[in-house]
Amino acid sequence: MIHSDTKLPDLPPPRRSDGAFGWIRANLFSSVTNTLLTLFAVYLIYIGVVPVIKWALIDASWVGETRDDCAVGGACWVFIKTRLNQFVYGFYPEEFYWRVNCVFLLFASLIALLITEKTPNKKSIVIFTLTAFPVITFYLVYGGAFGLEVVETHKWGGLMLTLILAVVGIVAALPFGILLALGRRSTMPVIKTFCTLFIEIWRGVPLITVLFMASVMLPLFIPEEIVFDKLLRALIGIVMFQSAYMAEVVRGGLQAIPKGQYEAASALGLSYWKMMGLIILPQALKLMIPGIVNTFIALFKDTSLVLIIGLLDLLAIVQAGLADAKWAGYSVEGYVFVGLVFWVFCFGMSRYSQALEKKLDTGHKS
Amino acid sequence: MPEKKKDLAKGHTAFWNDPEKRSMLYQIIMLVFLIICGAYIVSNTLHNLDSRGIKTGFDFLWSEAGFGINQSLIEYDESHSYGRTFFVGLLNTILVASIGIIIATVLGFIIGIARLSNNWLIAKISAVYIETFRNIPLLLQIFFWYFAVLRPLPRPKQSIEFFDVFFLNNRGLALPDPNFVEGFGWVLVAFVLSLLVVFGVRRWAKVRQDATGKSFPIVSISLAIMLGLPALTYFIVGSPINWEVPTLRGFNYRGGITVIPEFLALLLALSVYTAAFIAEIVRSGILSINKGQTEASLALGLSRPKMLKLVIIPQAMRVIIPPLTSQYLNLVKNSSLATAIGYPDLVSVFAGTTLNQTGQAIEVIAMTMAVYLTLSLLISLFMNWYNKRIALVER
Amino acid sequence: MVEMRSVNKWYGDFHVLKDINIMVRRGERIVLCGPSGSGKSTTIRCINRLEEHQTGDIIVAGTPLTNDLKNIEVIRREVGMVFQHFNLFPHLTVLENCCLAPVWVRKMPKKEAEEIAMNYLQRVKIPDQALKYPGQLSGGQQQRVAIARSLCMNPEVMLFDEPTSALDPEMIKEVLDTMIELAEDGMTMLCVTHEMGFAKTVANRVVFMDGGQIIEENNPNEFFNNPQSERTQLFLSQILQH
Amino acid sequence: MVEMRSVNKWYGDFHVLKDINIMVRRGERIVLCGPSGSGKSTTIRCINRLEEHQTGDIIVAGTPLTNDLKNIEVIRREVGMVFQHFNLFPHLTVLENCCLAPVWVRKMPKKEAEEIAMNYLQRVKIPDQALKYPGQLSGGQQQRVAIARSLCMNPEVMLFDEPTSALDPEMIKEVLDTMIELAEDGMTMLCVTHEMGFAKTVANRVVFMDGGQIIEENNPNEFFNNPQSERTQLFLSQILQH
Amino acid sequence: ASTVKSVQKRGYVQCGVTTGLPGFSNPNDKGKWQGIDVDVCRAVAAATLGDANKVKYTPLTAKERFTALQSGEIDVLSRVTTWTITRDASLGLNFTGVTYYDGQGFMVSKELGVKSAKELDGASVCIQSGTTTELNLADYFRQNEMEFEPVVFDTADQTAKGFEAGRCDVLTSDQSQLYALRIKLSKPDKAMVLPEVISKEPLGPVVRQGDDQWFNLVKWTLFAMVNAEELGLTSSNIEKEKKSKNPEVQRFISGEGSKSLGISSDWAYQIVKQVGNYGEIFERNVGSSSPLKIDRGLNKLWTKGGIQYAPPMR
Numbered sequence A: 001m002i003h004s005d006t007k008l009p010d011l012p013p014p015r016r017s018d019g020a021f022g023w024i025r026a027n028l029f030s031s032v033t034n035t036l037l038t039l040f041a042v043y044l045i046y047i048g049v050v051p052v053i054k055w056a057l058i059d060a061s062w063v064g065e066t067r068d069d070c071a072v073g074g075a076c077w078v079f080i081k082t083r084l085n086q087f088v089y090g091f092y093p094e095e096f097y098w099r100v101n102c103v104f105l106l107f108a109s110l111i112a113l114l115i116t117e118k119t120p121n122k123k124s125i126v127i128f129t130l131t132a133f134p135v136i137t138f139y140l141v142y143g144g145a146f147g148l149e150v151v152e153t154h155k156w157g158g159l160m161l162t163l164i165l166a167v168v169g170i171v172a173a174l175p176f177g178i179l180l181a182l183g184r185r186s187t188m189p190v191i192k193t194f195c196t197l198f199i200e201i202w203r204g205v206p207l208i209t210v211l212f213m214a215s216v217m218l219p220l221f222i223p224e225e226i227v228f229d230k231l232l233r234a235l236i237g238i239v240m241f242q243s244a245y246m247a248e249v250v251r252g253g254l255q256a257i258p259k260g261q262y263e264a265a266s267a268l269g270l271s272y273w274k275m276m277g278l279i280i281l282p283q284a285l286k287l288m289i290p291g292i293v294n295t296f297i298a299l300f301k302d303t304s305l306v307l308i309i310g311l312l313d314l315l316a317i318v319q320a321g322l323a324d325a326k327w328a329g330y331s332v333e334g335y336v337f338v339g340l341v342f343w344v345f346c347f348g349m350s351r352y353s354q355a356l357e358k359k360l361d362t363g364h365k366s
Numbered sequence B: 001m002p003e004k005k006k007d008l009a010k011g012h013t014a015f016w017n018d019p020e021k022r023s024m025l026y027q028i029i030m031l032v033f034l035i036i037c038g039a040y041i042v043s044n045t046l047h048n049l050d051s052r053g054i055k056t057g058f059d060f061l062w063s064e065a066g067f068g069i070n071q072s073l074i075e076y077d078e079s080h081s082y083g084r085t086f087f088v089g090l091l092n093t094i095l096v097a098s099i100g101i102i103i104a105t106v107l108g109f110i111i112g113i114a115r116l117s118n119n120w121l122i123a124k125i126s127a128v129y130i131e132t133f134r135n136i137p138l139l140l141q142i143f144f145w146y147f148a149v150l151r152p153l154p155r156p157k158q159s160i161e162f163f164d165v166f167f168l169n170n171r172g173l174a175l176p177d178p179n180f181v182e183g184f185g186w187v188l189v190a191f192v193l194s195l196l197v198v199f200g201v202r203r204w205a206k207v208r209q210d211a212t213g214k215s216f217p218i219v220s221i222s223l224a225i226m227l228g229l230p231a232l233t234y235f236i237v238g239s240p241i242n243w244e245v246p247t248l249r250g251f252n253y254r255g256g257i258t259v260i261p262e263f264l265a266l267l268l269a270l271s272v273y274t275a276a277f278i279a280e281i282v283r284s285g286i287l288s289i290n291k292g293q294t295e296a297s298l299a300l301g302l303s304r305p306k307m308l309k310l311v312i313i314p315q316a317m318r319v320i321i322p323p324l325t326s327q328y329l330n331l332v333k334n335s336s337l338a339t340a341i342g343y344p345d346l347v348s349v350f351a352g353t354t355l356n357q358t359g360q361a362i363e364v365i366a367m368t369m370a371v372y373l374t375l376s377l378l379i380s381l382f383m384n385w386y387n388k389r390i391a392l393v394e395r
Numbered sequence C, D: 001m002v003e004m005r006s007v008n009k010w011y012g013d014f015h016v017l018k019d020i021n022i023m024v025r026r027g028e029r030i031v032l033c034g035p036s037g038s039g040k041s042t043t044i045r046c047i048n049r050l051e052e053h054q055t056g057d058i059i060v061a062g063t064p065l066t067n068d069l070k071n072i073e074v075i076r077r078e079v080g081m082v083f084q085h086f087n088l089f090p091h092l093t094v095l096e097n098c099c100l101a102p103v104w105v106r107k108m109p110k111k112e113a114e115e116i117a118m119n120y121l122q123r124v125k126i127p128d129q130a131l132k133y134p135g136q137l138s139g140g141q142q143q144r145v146a147i148a149r150s151l152c153m154n155p156e157v158m159l160f161d162e163p164t165s166a167l168d169p170e171m172i173k174e175v176l177d178t179m180i181e182l183a184e185d186g187m188t189m190l191c192v193t194h195e196m197g198f199a200k201t202v203a204n205r206v207v208f209m210d211g212g213q214i215i216e217e218n219n220p221n222e223f224f225n226n227p228q229s230e231r232t233q234l235f236l237s238q239i240l241q242h
Numbered sequence E: 001a002s003t004v005k006s007v008q009k010r011g012y013v014q015c016g017v018t019t020g021l022p023g024f025s026n027p028n029d030k031g032k033w034q035g036i037d038v039d040v041c042r043a044v045a046a047a048t049l050g051d052a053n054k055v056k057y058t059p060l061t062a063k064e065r066f067t068a069l070q071s072g073e074i075d076v077l078s079r080v081t082t083w084t085i086t087r088d089a090s091l092g093l094n095f096t097g098v099t100y101y102d103g104q105g106f107m108v109s110k111e112l113g114v115k116s117a118k119e120l121d122g123a124s125v126c127i128q129s130g131t132t133t134e135l136n137l138a139d140y141f142r143q144n145e146m147e148f149e150p151v152v153f154d155t156a157d158q159t160a161k162g163f164e165a166g167r168c169d170v171l172t173s174d175q176s177q178l179y180a181l182r183i184k185l186s187k188p189d190k191a192m193v194l195p196e197v198i199s200k201e202p203l204g205p206v207v208r209q210g211d212d213q214w215f216n217l218v219k220w221t222l223f224a225m226v227n228a229e230e231l232g233l234t235s236s237n238i239e240k241e242k243k244s245k246n247p248e249v250q251r252f253i254s255g256e257g258s259k260s261l262g263i264s265s266d267w268a269y270q271i272v273k274q275v276g277n278y279g280e281i282f283e284r285n286v287g288s289s290s291p292l293k294i295d296r297g298l299n300k301l302w303t304k305g306g307i308q309y310a311p312p313m314r
């Protein structure tokens, strides 16, 4: 029995006869439990979100110069506005803001170039970002060459310091992380043991004790003649700590490279370091980017801990601003502002890493 | 054992080209380098300590501390030693970390599962929760919770009361403290007895379910027995516990047990923050389970909750455990941020006040780090053991 | 037993099932075949609501398949399904796999469920593997466990979605044998398969699908020896070349 | 060219290679066959030190294979190897894959290396794919790139480890053709393969291994038509059944 | 190594200060540090390097301060630090003198209606961790057989915030700090400082042991400032007084002792010129011309009924 020998036409799907209402039914009220959950969720939103919006947007004050310009009951964003420069640049001299801005601009454009798909010559941009860019940044921000006046590190602060700590931390941790990961996979027991111990110890202790050690105890361990800048010492602590985490990311990346790649490389006569440098690491690094971004997010958030050792990062400088008697009582605004800044950065990065992970995921199957 | 003759032409091999000798050389160089570095640091430190007249050694642990701590699980006052402050801090760290781990795990699992709910609103709220708390520094959240907890609470005089025995105010939550008097032994006996009974009932219920398929409200009955029997005994024997109910005297409630706001804030911050990460782990763990498993369960007629409980979660655990372990480790380490709001944990009490009063930074920091390393190690060991156990079931 | 009346289904804008009409009576054995992507899997997955159809009616054992969760539950209980990739639960033993649904869905005593399970395991000839984990079995054995697992729910209809296509040749036979036995015992079956030998042996009717529609439906004899439609002829010539 | 003298190898306690003696003269083409797990791969992997043998001598192009890194380097330069799974470098283009070793190991100028590479790509008939990435090629094309990559180092001997077993049937032919051409040009080859047609066409000798030992060694004619050992006969009967 | 030498080589003094305490060391809107403790640092820099601005400030919490000094992270700790025997004797530190005679007191919210510290039985007390106050507090309550709950914070700011949020009934600290913290409250009038002073808190700069030259330098920087006030030398008149006939003034300006201290001979002149004498510093930072308006009290010169007394410069 033939049903129909002609090809039936492709019809468009039926419009949901029940429209938005049907969607709501299917997604919110499909069963009793579901309905209860929905009501619960609506209640949560009602008690959680409504007052916040009222406080932060509707009743808030935006214009003015002093606290008298702020209405009671709403958020006083005036406070943030008047101190914004300080929150971004710390106590960096105002006349030199342009130097920091240049770095911000350069950094932003490099990042933009790196995350867009179709940038030509990505390799050289990566190399530029990892080598020349830090040098340029150093001379621009710190000065001391090309006729730029020196700006001491203790004047650095705010978002700028947060970014510097995080970026330097991650960039410097990468090579150490790679070495440690290679060491941990080594067949030489001494090196393997050392790297494993190093990684596990740094991963096992809280960052604030590491920062404490770096900031006030490090000078005990080195000869009196050698002096390090405080910021530099905090950075050393962060880099040590971070390289342990980075090593684990790298190890994961290395493990994902099939054994055949190692064999093919040795069969072609490449030596260990050439094999690593030309074949394994370039492939592994690509796989590691999501992991690196995630580590970076963690580090970025952790930079707020330098407050405990007296560096004026974004959180610390906002707190210092809150201590100003002229603005006493606006701490919520301050914290919300800091939270928002951190959130925007971290959320953006985590979205990027998720997208990347997805891409790599499909990329592997094909 | 095969007899292994080491191979030919050994004599010809240049020392530098023999990989074994070469790796030996590397290792010796590394070792020497490490020893030199170590020696250098040690000698510098010794020299610096000496030239600056700083005392060393662990004698300080036995001298009187002289400062107060507002939460201690063991008996402590100003006249106790610095060594004891170490244990006070350690126990406080363990307290907040272990409760934090439990809450974070429960919350994380709930939210991770809710994230996959087919109720659109619930799924979205969970997503917002995760994305919010994951992306804001913990330190900031601790500050937030501290002031969020403190601000709405009244002063002690206007405390919020529950049943005249619990009092909530900005000094914390005051609870009655049980003092055991004679006759309490019977209650204990009754409790043990009730445990035995419950155990028996559960066995019986399981046998009955296996035999007849009828399920038995085990949880509620067990609870009733476990609470009822001791309570009955308690009244029969004549209330052998003197509840020391906190009373308002002077500035504050005295007597009883007080849960301080620092603890609450830290606990909230740690659990809420870590739960966001755990939720993501749970979600990806569940998603990692092959779609076929879901389909097979549905085709067998299992409902969604049962499917999660019987099929998906047991398999997902294998994927979940390793990253979960590192979240636990993070939580323990993050508990050291207690120092920011003055919760008396190890870092705050020992690596803070004690270090400052004694000035013996090296000893104190070394002890502190050793504690964290040990805790990390213990957690890792336990989780690895657990992972092995479930992995075995799986195979 | 199973009735599909002008069922239509879309994936987004893609029209996968076009006006499908199938009627399976109690005790009937229907084989569904057709080229890859023709919508065979989708059809049988609609029957126990692993996929949702958009228009048309599906009625299983007298219960109409609607959005009502109660009905879906009833239908799923009455319909057993065997997948291409077995989909056994790897964390449970073979016996536990079989008992899971009877105990938790049918609220059967464990003892009884185990007895039934052993009974069906016997029927698929692997009672001795009951305490092993699926990972320890060969593909053919796993598929037989999957069949036993479905049978334990005592379903009215069994759906098979290419049960042998993930198996090595030696194993195909053992699974087909099991299925033939099942058919001989009078089980109602709706089976997607390319095993034409099986179709010839047990099917009451063969349904041929292409491009989301049913092209031809006939008894096996007619279907194989005297296909009516051009597309069927083409398909059969390809299949039989193998 | 390649000489193995009573080579023995253990994996832990497991004796994989037992007293292997193979002699490959310049221009000779040897095919190594035997059942799975018989140690064929291990044997040829010992030749360029992807595995370490424990006793016995291996001499390649006059250089003894010892722990001496210099010797290993020399040997690896003289020995090309093609793997079952191609093992191309996915992050480099085809051309870069080919030039990598000449540039970094032989320290050849890039220009020259590229010329040579294009030359060999021409020979394996895919010069037009030079700028693509391996992921964009079919399996057969990838394997031909792998052959070209080895040839670029201008090796004295080529080792092949089941170069066609991961390929679809249509692609097997194109790879085998490439290998036959190579053989006709006089390349010294040691080849693990189950392609008996290939063995008959080009091999000077066929070596049959089982259980880590060499069971039989003969010219292809004798080997296929008049196998001496029972195990060879069994093996051949299984292979030729296909 | 000689700290004087290394400071001169480096070109600046590393000075440990608080993380923010008005009147003693506090960064203003522009991030410029101000306060008595800061002026001491500036004076040390003026003496050592001839330029009061060559100071690098390291904000330290109470907990970090001694470790930072011990480790060499800072050259001088000028951070409202109380001079006690344990600190002097066993921490490897030396106190160079007293810049501010202080005593521990209590601040309470006026609402409580408390008039005396003796009424504080059972109170929760906000306190900064790692201070002598923490120890004195315990002593005081024990001695008066009262109970208390210590609520410990890391920095002065946080302590004040905790007090303001109602976490504790009482804030205890050195009296001067209480005044400083009070003006940071959003409603300073709601809080009052109780009359009791329960301890002696001599505050002064600290240096490491084992470098007597540096120790002397810091010590005599302080004395120079006190002596300058005694001699009537101020930053505005010292230029004129260069020609003064008074032999003591002459000795002061010509920089007695500069050789053995290893610094230039106008060191004392530079201190007064660039930073001022003790009285000026006091008035400017905490006295009547500051928001704190603290009475000089014990910190008056010995000639005026106080106990600020400096050995003669000869």
Ligand SMILES: Nc1ncnc2c1ncn2[C@@H]1O[C@H](COP(=O)(O)OP(=O)(O)OP(=O)(O)O)[C@@H](O)[C@H]1O
Pocket (backbone or CB within 6 Å): C011, C014, C016, C034, C035, C036, C037, C038, C039, C040, C041, C042, C043
């Ligand atoms: N989830 C989905 N979303 C969109 N399209 C889908 C989805 N699942 C299947 N399809 C498409 O629907 C069509 C029918 O798929 P179906 O799996 O039913 O085919 P089939 O006849 O079972 O083929 P096969 O023999 O390969 O199993 C195919 O074109 C397929 O690509």
Ligand SMILES: Nc1ncnc2c1ncn2[C@@H]1O[C@H](COP(=O)(O)OP(=O)(O)OP(=O)(O)O)[C@@H](O)[C@H]1O
Pocket (backbone or CB within 6 Å): D011, D014, D016, D034, D035, D036, D037, D038, D039, D040, D041, D042, D043
């Ligand atoms: N790294 C290893 N450790 C231990 N045993 C190994 C290892 N590699 C291979 N073997 C064992 O050595 C034996 C020989 O392996 P080999 O790969 O040489 O066999 P083969 O003849 O190439 O087989 P096939 O045709 O499957 O490739 C096998 O039994 C294998 O299980």
Ligand SMILES: [Mg+2]
Pocket (backbone or CB within 6 Å): C040, C041, C042, C162
């Ligand atoms: Mg299908």
Ligand SMILES: [Mg+2]
Pocket (backbone or CB within 6 Å): D040, D041, D042, D162
């Ligand atoms: Mg092999």
